[in-house]
Every structure is written in structure tokens, then in C-alpha cells.
Amino acid sequence: xxxxxxxxxxxxxxxxxxxxxxxxxxxxxxxxxxxxxxxxxxxxxxxxxxxxxxxxxxxxxxxxxxxxxxxxxxxxxxxxxxxxxxxxxxxxxxxxxxxxxxxxxxxxxxxxxxxxxxxxxxxxxxxxxxxxxxxxxxxxxxxxxxxxxxxxxxxxxxxxxxxxxxxxxxxxxxxxxxxxxxxxxxxxxxxxxxxxxxxxxxxxxxxxxxxxxxxxxxxxxxxxxxxxxxxxxxxxxxxxxxxxxxxxxxxxxxxxxxxxxxxxxxxxxxxxxxxxxxxxxxxxxxxxxxxxxxxxxxxxxxxxxxxxxxxxxxxxxxxxxxxxxxxxxxxxxxxxxxxxxxxxxxxxxxxxxxxxxxxxxxxxxxxxxxxxxxxxxxxxxxxxxxxxxxxxxxxxxxxxxxxxxxxxxxxxxxxxxxxxxxxxxxxxxxxxxxxxxxxxxxxxxxxxxxxxxxxxxxxxxxxxxxxxxxxxxxxxxxxxxxxxxxxxxxxxxxxxxxxxxxxxxxxxxxxxxxxxxxxxxxxxxxxxxxxxxxxxxxxxxxxxxxxxxxxxxxxxxxxxxxxxxxxxxxxxxxxxxxxxxxxxxxxxxxxxxxxxxxxxxxxxxxxxxxxxxxxxxxxxxxxxxxxxxxxxxxxxxxxxxxxxxxxxxxxxxxxxxxxxxxxxxxxxxxxxxxxxxxxxxxxxxxxxxxxxxxxxxxxxxxxxxxxxxxxxxxxxxxxxxxxxxxxxxxxxxxxxxxxxxxxxxxxxxxxxxxxxxxxxxxxxxxxxxxxxxxxxxxxxxxxxxxxxxxxxxxxxxxxxxxxxxxxxxxxxxxxxxxxxxxxxxxxxxxxxxxxxxxxxxxxxxxxxxxxxxxxxxxxxxxxxxxxxxxxxxxxxxxxxxxxxxxxxxxxxxxxxxxxxxxxxxxxxxxxxxxxxxxxxxxxxxxxxxxxxxxxxxxxxxxxxxxxxxxxxxx
Numbered sequence: 009x010x011x012x013x014x015x016x017x018x019x020x021x022x023x024x025x026x027x028x029x030x031x032x033x034x035x036x037x038x039x040x041x042x043x044x045x046x047x048x049x050x051x052x053x054x055x056x057x058x059x060x061x062x063x064x065x066x067x068x069x070x071x072x073x074x075x076x077x078x079x080x081x082x083x084x085x086x087x088x089x090x091x092x093x094x095x096x097x098x099x100x101x102x103x104x105x106x107x108x109x110x111x112x113x114x115x116x117x118x119x120x121x122x123x124x125x126x127x128x129x130x131x132x133x134x135x136x137x138x139x140x141x142x143x144x145x146x147x148x149x150x151x152x153x154x155x156x157x158x159x160x161x162x163x164x165x166x167x168x169x170x171x172x173x174x175x176x177x178x179x180x181x182x183x184x185x186x187x188x189x190x191x192x193x194x195x196x197x198x199x200x201x202x203x204x205x206x207x208x209x210x211x212x213x214x215x216x217x218x219x220x221x222x223x224x225x226x227x228x229x230x231x232x233x234x235x236x237x238x239x240x241x242x243x244x245x246x247x248x249x250x251x252x253x254x255x256x257x258x259x260x261x262x263x264x265x266x267x268x269x270x271x272x273x274x275x276x277x278x279x280x281x282x283x284x285x286x287x288x289x290x291x292x293x294x295x296x297x298x299x300x301x302x303x304x305x306x307x308x309x310x311x312x313x314x315x316x317x318x319x320x321x322x323x324x325x326x327x328x329x330x331x332x333x334x335x336x337x338x339x340x341x342x343x344x345x346x347x348x349x350x351x352x353x354x355x356x357x358x359x360x361x362x363x364x365x366x367x368x369x370x371x372x373x374x375x376x377x378x379x380x381x382x383x384x385x386x387x388x389x390x391x392x393x394x395x396x397x398x399x400x401x402x403x404x405x406x407x408x409x410x411x412x413x414x415x416x417x418x419x420x421x422x423x424x425x426x427x428x429x430x431x432x433x434x435x436x437x438x439x440x441x442x443x444x445x446x447x448x449x450x451x452x453x454x455x456x457x458x459x460x461x462x463x464x465x466x467x468x469x470x471x472x473x474x475x476x477x478x479x480x481x482x483x484x485x486x487x488x489x490x491x492x493x494x495x496x497x498x499x500x501x502x503x504x505x506x507x508x509x510x511x512x513x514x515x516x517x518x519x520x521x522x523x524x525x526x527x528x529x530x531x532x533x534x535x536x537x538x539x540x541x542x543x544x545x546x547x548x549x550x551x552x553x554x555x556x557x558x559x560x561x562x563x564x565x566x567x568x569x570x571x572x573x574x575x576x577x578x579x580x581x582x583x584x585x586x587x588x589x590x591x592x593x594x595x596x597x598x599x600x601x602x603x604x605x606x607x608x609x610x611x612x613x614x615x616x617x618x619x620x621x622x623x624x625x626x627x628x629x630x631x632x633x634x635x636x637x638x639x640x641x642x643x644x645x646x647x648x649x650x651x652x653x654x655x656x657x658x659x660x661x662x663x664x665x666x667x668x669x670x671x672x673x674x675x676x677x678x679x680x681x682x683x684x685x686x687x688x689x690x691x692x693x694x695x696x697x698x699x700x701x702x703x704x705x706x707x708x709x710x711x712x713x714x715x716x717x718x719x720x721x722x723x724x725x726x727x728x729x730x731x732x733x734x735x736x737x738x739x740x741x742x743x744x745x746x747x748x749x750x751x752x753x754x755x756x757x758x759x760x761x762x763x764x765x766x767x768x769x770x771x772x773x774x775x776x777x778x779x780x781x782x783x784x785x786x787x788x789x790x791x792x793x794x795x796x797x798x799x800x801x802x803x804x805x806x807x808x809x810x811x812x813x814x815x816x817x818x819x820x821x822x823x824x825x826x827x828x829x830x831x832x833x834x835x836x837x838x839x840x841x842x843x844x845x846x847x848x849x850x851x852x853x854x855x856x857x858x859x860x861x862x863x864x865x866x867x868x869x870x871x872x873x874x875x876x877x878x879x880x881x882x883x884x885x886x887x888x889x890x891x892x893x894x895x896x897x898x899x900x901x902x903x904x905x906x907x908x909x910x911x912x913x914x915x916x917x918x919x920x921x922x923x924x925x926x927x928x929x930x931x932x933x934x935x936x937x938x939x940x941x942x943x944x945x946x947x948x949x950x951x952x953x954x955x956x957x958x959x960x961x962x
Contacts, residue, residue, distance in 0.1 A: 011478060011700040013774045021738035023470030025101055026226075026394035027477065028057030030432045031452060032402065035077045036064040037439030039089040044438075048096035050453070051436065055466030058103030060229055060432060061093055065110030065118040072934040074444045081110035081118050082208070087216040094217050098224050105323075106228040108209050108311075113232040114324070115194045115307070117208045121201065122194065128201040130193035132237035133246040133266075135274040136184040140175045146182065153251070154263045156183040163282045164275075166264045183275060185266050187246055190236045197235065197247035197299060199306045206314050214318055226395055227321030227352065230311065231402075234327075234339030235303055239292050240498050242274040245299045254298050258591070265291040286587055286594075289496030289559055293589035296495040300341040308349045315351065323352035323400050330361040330371040332507040336494045344489060344528040348378035352398035352430070357419065358405035360943065364418045364762055365713055369511055370518070374489075375399045376427020377525035380481045383545035397477050399427050404450045405434040408940035410915030410947025411450070412872040413458060413465055414762075414888035420469055421764040425696050425709050429477035431469050443815030443932035446918070449940040455817035457810050457844050457911040458873045464736075464885035471735035475766055476707060479700035485675055486527040486542070486549040487513060488564075492589040493557030502558050509556035509581050512665065516672035519691035527552065533563040540575030540657060542567070550657070551577040551675060556665070560585040562593045565600045572604065575658045579671060580608070583662060608660040609653045611667045611674075616651055650674055684730070684769050687719040687754065704769040710759035722746040722753040726771045730755060733766040737884055743767070760889065794863070795958035797852050798906070804828050807845040807909055812917045815932055819844075833871070834912070834951040843917040848952050850906040854899050862961045863899060867891035867908060869953035875909040895958075912950035919944040 019027075031051060051059055063086070066076035079085025090106075097104035110118035122128055133153060140146075146155055146169065156164040157179040164183060167173055175182060195201045210228065217225060237245040247253075254262040267275050268283055268291040280288070308322075315322040326347045328334035340346045347353050353375035362368050376399045401423050404411060420431055436453035437444060445455055453459055493506035517524050531544055532552070541548040552568060554560070565588075568578045584604055588597035653659065655674055663671045673689070684706045686693055692712035698705045710716040722730055722744065730744040730753070744755040746769075759765060809823040827846055828837040834846070854863070867874060867886060874886040878898040886893065917923055919941060927933040 009701065011703055013703065013770055014776070016475070016478065016700060016703065017733075017740060020471050020474050020733060020735075023467070023474040024394070025057035025103060027430075027473040028055060028470040029466050030058045030060060030103065030105060030430065031056055032062045032432060032435040033059040033093075034062050034064060034435045034437045034447065035089075036073060036075060036437060036444055036447070037441075038078050039086070039438075041089070041092045044089060044092045045096045047436070047438065047453075048093060048100055048102065052100035052102055053463075054459070055463035055470070056102065057466075057470065058097060058105060059093075059436070060105040060107055061090060062107050062435065063110050068111030068118065071931070072936065073447050074442060074932065075439075076110070082120060082212060087212060090213070091217055094220050094224055098220070102224075103226050104220070104224055105226060106213055108228050108230050108324075113234050113327075114230045115196055115202075115205055115233045116192070117205060119192065120208050121205050122192070125204060126189075128194055128198065128204060130190040130195045130236040131197075131246040131248070132188050132190060132243035133250075134186055134188050134243045135267075135270050136186055137276060138182050138184060139180065140182050142175050142177045142179055144175050146173045146175065147184075150184050150186060153185045153187060154266055156185075156267060158183060158276065158279060160278065161282065164267050164279055181276065183267065183279075188243070193236050195247055196233055196307045197245065197250075197302045199310060202306050202310050206311065210311070210314055210318075218318070222319030225320070227323050228315065230322065230324035230350075232325065232327040232356070233307060235299070235341070236339070238337060238339070238498075239269050239296055239495070241271050244269050244295070247302065250299070250302075253302060254295070257298050257301065258294050260592070262295070268292065269295055287591070289587060290589060290591040292497070293492050293495045293559055294591055296336070296341055296491075297589075300345045303341065304345040304349055308346055312349070312351060321351045321395055321398065323350055323354055323398070325354040325356045325375075325400075325402060327356050329355045329374055330369055332491070332510055333494055333498060333503060335491060336498045342491055342528070343374050344378055344530065347375065348528075352395070352400050353378040354400035354402065355428075356405065357401050357403040357423065358407075358434075359939065360407060362419060362422055364415060368422070370422075370426045370514060372399075372401060372423045372426040372428045373514075374526055375401075376481070377486075377527065379427070380483065380525050380547045381527065381531050381544040395430075398430055400430045400432055401428045402432050402434060404452075406449050406936050406940055408449050408915060408943035408947070409451060409456075409918040410913045410944035412888075412913060412947060413461070414872065416465065417468065417888055418762050420472065421709050421762075422711070424472055424476050425694055425707055425764070427481065427696070429473045431473065441816040443927065443930060445812070445815065445817055446927060446932050446934065446937050449918075449936045449944075451914065455810070456914055457808075458913060461873050461875060461885045461887060461911065464887050467738075468735045468887075471733075471738055472766070475705055475733065475735075475768075476698060479698040479703075479705065481523075481525070481547060482697045482699055483523040483525045483547060484549060485517065485522055485524040485551040485553065487517070487524050488532075488552060488554045488557075489526050489528040490555045490557035491528070492559040492561065493555075493585075496559045496587075496589070506555055506557045509665070512668050513553055513555055513581060513671075516668045517675070518694055519669070519689075520672040520676040521686055521690070521693060521695040522672055522675045523696055524553075525549070529561045529564050532567050533561070535567065537567065537570040537574050537576070540571075542571055542576065549576075551579065553579040553671075554581060554585070556582040557585050559587050559589040562588050562590050562597045562600065565597060565604070569600055569604055572607065572658060572660050577657065577659050577661070578604065579661045579663055581663050581665065581668065584608075604660050608662050611654055611661050611663045611671060613667060613670065616654075650677075683724040683728070684720060684722055684767060687721045690716070690718050692716055693718055693759075702771050702774055706767040706769075707764065708757070708759070708767060709764040710761060713761045715761060716759045718757050718759070719754050720757050720767065722755075722769060724769065724771075725749050726773075729770045729772060729775050731768045731770060733768055735766065740768070792959060793957060794858060794960050795852065795854065798850055798956040798958065799954065800830060801848040801850050803849045804830070805847055805849075807847050809842065809844040810914060810917060811843075812920075812923045812926075815926065815930065817914070817917075828951065831952055831954040831956070833949050833953060835949065839950070840948065841916050841920040842950070843912060843914050845909050845911040846951070848908045848910070848956075850908075850956075852904050852906070853902060854904060854958070856901050858960060859896075859899055859901055861896050862894060863896040864959045864961075865893045865895045865906075866957045866959055867952065868955045868957070870910055871912055871950045871953065872947070873911050874952070875911075877907040877909075879905055896960075908952060908956070910950075910952045913947055915944035915947045916950060919948065
């Protein structure tokens with residue numbers, strides 16, 4: 009698809025609603041049409057693109073949420089309120105997304121699925137240990153799937169469980185594997201149960217607001233559905249036809265292997281000791297594979313089909329995405345089979361899983377990778393499919409009332425850099441009275457002193473998503489999703505090592521700006537190999553990296569062998585996995601592993617240093633450096649010496665942990681299709697690239713807490729312009745002109761701590777003539793002081809004060825405290841518990857010679873958001889560092905009047921001793937409040953700290 013420069017820039021400058029934030033709208037009170045319509049209007053006025061109706065059922069976790077909705081969830085009155093909300097969205101040009109549960113996790117319809125249908129309760133298979141005597145009959149009153157006799161020093165023996173069966177000699181204990189139905193939970197492995205869930209929930213929405221499906225209502229969100237039981241514990245997931253399903257999919261009877269699926273505590277210490285560890289791992293992998301298949305088919309794909317039939321997008325997430333071990337632990341088993349199979353894959357960013365300054369793992373890339381490997385990435389006209397390529401994050405949950413715009417912006421940048429392109433922030437509360445403001449500690453909307461400035465943030469999000477949802481992802485490398493290594497023994501050191509290896513390699517790739525996706529076994533096995541690349545419907549990969557894992561499917565190993573044979577790169581961190589995850593295929597697996605071992609090249613710096621002096625390193629001759637777009641990657645780093653065998657296109661590498669960093673550097677040299685890249689090694693810089701033919705877009709971010717200055721290089725076979733587009737205000741600024749196609753064009757890029765940049769490479773034939781003639785100059789120049797008269801405001805007064813009274817946020821313009829007397833932290837003026845807005849007013853003159861020049865107002869340190877009005881003109885909101893505005897056109901020759909309104913967060917009130925004591929006394933001090941309290945205490949510094957200065961370009 010061809011992307012017009014003018015059209016892309018126009019969309020970026022003024023992004024439509026479908027790129028803007030879609031707030032989770034918590035329905036937690038008495039639903040009233042007037043209030044619903046007012047709140048929709050409020051969200052529209054703040055620049056949001058829409059909302060997810062998020063009903064808190066009347067009985068949903070009242071300890072945390074105090075009160076649910078009225079009328080009751082899924083009642084006629086509830087659906088009447090839904091229609092009011094959708095009609096209000098139509099009026100204001102917003103999108104109204106649906107949500108499939110009355111709270112979470114999804115799948116029960118707040119218990120209505122089970123009403124009159126106890127057969128749909130979730131099932132687990134549990135193990136009972138019974139002491140028996142040889143020769144006695146097995147108990148007939150126990151409904152078992154299988155009986156096992158336990159012997160000293162021997163594997164347990166599967167018994168004939170028919171009536172009259174007796175306990176064999178030398179057996180003092182039997183194991184009974186018994187089905188238990190779980191009260192209150194639904195069987196997500198049952199297609200019939202899921203069909204009832206659809207009938208109770210989705211079909212009702214279709215009846216009430218179905219005419220808005222596919223337009224005002226884009227889709228429906230599913231939230232953290234979870235299967236009961238866990239392999240390796242005392243109870244495992246189960247369903248009525250589990251044995252038949254396993255037999256048909258794996259080709260053998262599961263029953264003889266049931267003891268291998270349970271914990272030592274469940275079956276007794278001597279049982280695991282008598283089993284072959286390799287077989288135990290294979291059985292666990294096989295069982296996980298089957299139950300996650302059943303789960304995908306019954307729940308995720310069935311609801312997908314219903315949504316497709318009704319022109320809806322099925323989106324959502326599973327929870328626990330940030331830790332590979334939790335994928336096996338948290339009731340979803342496999343990310344790519346669950347949330348990854350949604351029309352719009354998603355993640356949940358809560359509890360500070362991601363936060364500035366932490367050692368973060370980029371789990372949003374799981375969702376983006378699933379989307380990238382599908383057909384049609386960027387292939388549909390935008391006007392027909394405004395939500396093409398959608399990858400969503402439910403973000404900000406439990407980050408605390410002290411979350412600032414700068415922190416929210418960092419979260420957006422971090423996630424968008426890893427493929428997220430729709431931001432769904434938590435959350436706008438319908439009702440904040442009587443302690444309901446506390447709920448999950450993520451309040452947006454009325455009740456937050458910063459809410460009135462939200463449009464500036466919404467504009468930023470909209471512009472960023474408008475550019476990053478377009479086009480196609482460029483990634484030549486894939487990192488294997490090593491879930492089998494976790495399935496085999498979740499609680500083992502080997503599983504921990506697999507998770508650690510995954511983190512190490514992704515960190516190293518990020519530090520070398522090597523774009524990559526995650527890829528699972530099914531995508532590899534179903535892909536085709538051609539011309540040195542594994543081809544999936546949406547993306548091709550010439551390099552596949554396997555983290556250090558003990559188990560691997562035979563089909564994956566065979567496909568990797570094909571990739572090598574046809575000229576691709578296969579990288580094993582450590583050795584080829586020793587064990588096949590497929591039972592009964594050990595010989596075939598060993599033969600395939602031996603073939604790859606035989607051609608593999610160890611990556612070993614010590615050994616390489618002993619190579620003969622005549623060895624040709626690097627494998628990058630002068631011609632290879634100019635192989636088109638890869639030139640920008642090869643030249644600046646070709647001084648790093650590697651043997652030709654290591655840098656070859658066709659290679660199997662075995663890489664020890666200590667060499668992972670050098671592996672990433674090799675890939676930075678040898679792969680990539682980008683006309684724009686950073687020169688040299690920049691470990692704090694992250695870069696992702698999208699192709700918007702004929703434009704190429706790079707999104708770069710300084711993820712460190714120190715300033716960063718890097719050289720960006722343009723290598724293109726056509727004359728081009730390099731522009732920086734600013735999502736703060738939609739401006740496009742020329743950075744460099746690439747005229748000589750036989751040479752590299754370089755430009756310097758300065759990024760403050762946590763700052764990001766959108767860089768757009770535009771063929772000169774596509775750019776407007778006026779733009780191509782501009783001389784590059786920095787948007788934020790070096791500044792010199794021209795005025796220092798703004799240190800002492802003429803007046804300081806409190807605009808509004810936010811107070812928590814009886815668990816409700818009350819806003820008053822008649823404050824009970826005195827304002828500060830000069831610049832500085834409000835805590836220095838006995839305002840440490842003040843939440844609200846304080847205005848600083850100045851009058852000053854400017855010499856006539858400066859009028860009409862580029863003059864900048866720098867507010868210095870602001871905690872945390874500022875509204876600026878100069879001579880009656882409201883300027884762009886200042887939401888994060890640097891708090892600098894260009895003000896030359898607003899200055900006048902005589903008296904200038906400046907008003908700076910600074911707002912802090914609600915944390916100063918929520919974290920105050922009185923608020924905490926009241927919440928504890930009245931039962932509002934829930935898990936979320938307790939966990940976020942230390943976070944909020946980091947954001948108590950407040951006010952206009954300054955210094956406030958006027959500058960002009962130096």
C-alpha cells in the first residue's frame with residue numbers, strides 16, 4: 009500500500025478518534041442517563057477517542073470496589089444504560105467498546121452462565137492417596153478416571169478400575185485420580201459452556217446495540233479468563249472428553265502417565281523418584297499442549313468467530329504476560345494460543361510491571377509479534393479498516409494516584425516502541441463517592457487535579473499511534489517462545505534458566521537496536537522456508553534464536569534444519585536442546601539434533617582470539633557493505649572483528665551466555681533492511697522501524713536516566729529527507745538532506761532521559777517542494793538568557809483544592825490553606841498534603857529588539873503539569889520535561905502578563921495519614937491501595953520549583 013506523505017502527515021497532525029486513548033470507564037454506581045451523557049461529553053472534550061464500558065457487577069469484589077452497578081449487570085435496565093452510552097458516543101464522534109464480563113475474570117457473566125447449568129462448572133483432576141491392603145477390593149464409591157498401585161522402588165501401576173478389581177500384592181497405597189467440579193468457575197475447555205457464555209452476554213449486546221457493531225462499537229474486550237488447575241500441582245485442568253481428546257491428538261492413552269502430571273506432594277515422594285524425568289517432562293508438555301489447544305478452540309477461536317460474524321474485533325488480554333513462568337502458572341498456559349490468537353492481541357500493564365528506571369522486560373512484544381505474523385499487515389485502506397494492525401494495552405492499573413503525565417508518557421513510549429498501537433488507560437470512574445475512588449488506584453477523570461489538561465496527553469497518544477499503526481513492521485530476527493522448557497517442570501531451576509535466558513537475549517538485542525519478534529512452535533511449524541528465511545503470513549525471518557531451554561518440539565527442530573539448509577541463521581543459546589517435547593520421537597529428534605550439531609559453529613571469543621594471523625574476519629568486504637539498506641548497519645561497526653564463519657548468512661551458532669552481547673552485535677552487522685539506523689554501539693538507545701512505503705519511520709527512545717547524543721545514519725538509494733515529527737504538537741522538522749546516494753548521511757540526535765523521537769525518511773520525490781528546500785536547524789536549540797526577571801511572581805494564589813472527605817474527592821475554590829509565598833516545593837510551605845492547582849502570575853516587559861524573534865519560556869522544574877496563559881493566549885500544556893514553550897509571537901512591547909497554573913496529583917491526599925487511617929477504619933484500604941502507597945509517596949514533591957526564565961536562540 010502506498011502512503012502519501014501529505015496524508016500521513018495530516019493524519020499525524022490531527023489524529024482521528026481511532027488513534028486516540030480509549031479509556032476504561034468503570035461503571036460502579038447508580039446509572040443515570042444524564043450522568044452517562046455528561047461523562048461521555050467530558051471524555052470527548054479531553055481528546056479521548058472513546059471508551060471501554062467496564063461494568064463492575066453488583067456483587068463483584070465489594071471489599072475492593074465498595075459497590076457495584078445498579079441496575080444489575082445484564083438486566084434490561086443495564087442494557088438501556090449501554091444504549092445511552094453508545095448513543096452519546098455517536099453524538100460526540102467517539103468509539104464505544106464493549107466488555108464481556110461484570111468485573112473479571114471473563115467467562116462467568118457474574119455467575120449467570122452457571123444458573124440452571126451446573127454441568128458447565130470448571131473441572132480439575134485431583135489425586136487422592138488411599139491406604140489399602142493387598143487383596144481388598146478398590147472402593148466402588150469413588151468416581152475415578154484411573155487407579156494406580158504404588159510400589160516401593162518401582163513405577164506406579166495402572167489398575168483395572170472395573171467393579172471387583174482388587175489391590176495387588178506388595179501394594180500399600182493406591183492413587184485415585186478423581187474429577188472435581190470447581191464451585192463458581194466455568195469450564196473454559198468446553199465449547200458448550202463458552203456457547204452459553206456467548207448467549208448470555210454477547211448475544212444480548214447484539215440484540216440491544218447490534219446496529220452499531222462495526223462502526224461506533226468496534227469490538228469487545230475479554231479480560232483474564234483463566235482455566236482452573238495447574239500441571240505440576242495437586243489439581244490439573246480437566247474436561248469431560250479430555251482422555252478422548254488426548255488420544256486423538258497425541259496418538260496414545262494418557263492414563264498410564266497421569267502420575268507424571270502431579271506434584272510430589274499430591275502423589276507421594278516415592279512416585280516421582282520412580283519415574284523417568286525425561287518422560288515426565290514430555291508428558292507435561294504433551295498435556296499442556298492438548299489442554300491449551302482445547303482452550304484456544306473452545307474459548308478464543310469460538311468467540312473470534314462470533315465476533316467476525318457480527319463485524320466486531322475480539323480483543324483483551326490474559327494477565328501475567330510479563331513473566332514467562334506465569335504463562336504456565338496463571339491459567340492460560342500459552343500466550344500465542346490465547347491472547348495471541350485474538351483479532352487484536354493485548355497485554356495488561358499493572359503493578360509497575362513497567363516503570364522508568366526498572367530492569368523491564370518488554371512483554372508487550374508478545375502481543376505485537378502475534379499481530380505481525382498474520383496476513384494483511386497494513387494492507388487495507390485506512391478508511392475501510394480504522395483498526396488495522398491493532399495491538400492494545402490496558403495500562404496504568406495500580407500505578408497509584410501519584411502517576412504523572414511524564415510517567416504515563418514514558419509508559420506509552422515504552423510500549424509503542426515494542427509494537428503497541430492502541431492505548432487503553434485505566435480508568436475513568438463513573439462514581440468516586442464513599443471510597444470508590446480508591447478501587448484499583450488508577451483514577452483518571454474528575455477527581456484528579458491533572459485531568460483538565462488531559463487533552464495534551466491524548467493528542468500525544470493519538471499522534472504516536474497514528475504513525476506507528478500504519479505500514480508494516482520490519483524485523484528480520486525472531487526469538488523463540490520457549491514455553492516447553494517451562495511446561496516440562498515449572499518449579500525447576502531449568503525453567504528459571506529458560507526464563508533468564510529469554511530476558512538476557514532480548515535485552516542484548518535491544519541494546520544493539522536489532523528489531524525482533526517472538527515466535528512460537530506453531531508459527532515455525534506452519535511457516536515455509538524460502539530463500540534463507542522462514543515465511544509467516546505477515547513477516548519473514550532469516551534468523552531464529554532459541555533461548556536456553558531443555559525441551560523443543562521435533563517439528564520446530566526440523567524446520568530450523570530446513571532454514572539452515574536454505575541459507576538462514578539458527579542460533580542456540582547454549583547447546584541444541586537435549587530433549588524432545590514430543591513423546592515417542594526421541595530417535596528422530598536425536599538424529600535431527602546431531603545434524604545441526606555437526607554443522608554448528610561455536611561462538612567463543614577466547615577461541616577466536618587464537619585464530620591464525622591470516623584469518624579474514626568479519627566476512628564483510630567492501631562490496632558487501634554496499635548491499636543497499638544494510639550498509640548503515642555494517643560500516644560503523646565493522647571494526648568489531650568476527651570470524652567469517654560466525655557472520656555468514658548460512659550458519660548454526662552455539663552461543664554461551666557470556667557471548668550473548670557479541671551475538672547481538674553480529675546480528676546488528678548482518679541483518680536489517682533499514683535505511684535509517686544508529687551508528688556505533690548505543691546500549692541505552694532503542695529503535696523500532698516501520699515501512700510506510702515509500703516512507704520509512706523509526707521510533708527511537710533513550711531508555712536511560714541520562715542524556716544521550718547519538719549519530720543517526722541514512723543509507724538510501726534515492727535522495728531523501730530526514731525529518732523529525734513531534735507528537736507533542738504535530739510539527740515536522742527537517743533534520744538532514746540525503747543527496748549523495750553513494751555516501752552515508754549523518755545527523756546528531758539529542759535525547760533527554762526517557763525522551764523518544766519519531767524519525768521519518770521521505771524520498772524527495774514524495775516531499776513537498778517547500779520542505780525539501782528548508783535548511784535543517786534544531787527544534788530545541790542551545791539557549792542563552794535574555795531575561796531573568798521571572799524569579800518572583802507578582803501574586804501566588806490557590807485556584808482549586810482537592811480534598812478527600814468521607815472517601816469522596818471534593819473540589820473547592822475556597823481553600824482552607826494559605827498559598828506559597830514564592831517559588832519552591834509546596835511541602836516547604838506546610839502544603840505537603842495539598843492536592844490541587846496553584847497559579848503564579850507575573851508582569852514583565854521585553855525589549856523591542858526581541859519582539860518577533862524566537863523567544864522561549866522555560867519554567868524549570870514543575871511538579872507536575874502546567875497550564876500557561878501569556879497575554880490572554882493559552883499555550884500548549886506543559887506535561888513533562890522540558891517545560892519549555894516558544895512564546896515569541898505572544899510577546900508584546902509593553903506590559904506582558906504571564907499566568908502559570910501548576911497542578912500536582914491526588915497522591916498528596918490519598919497518601920496522607922488521615923486518608924489512610926480513614927480507609928483502614930472504613931474497609932476501603934484494599935490490596936491495591938496497600939500496594940500502591942509506596943509508589944504514591946514518590947510523587948509528593950509538588951509545585952513550581954523553577955527557575956522561570958526567558959531565553960532566545962543562541
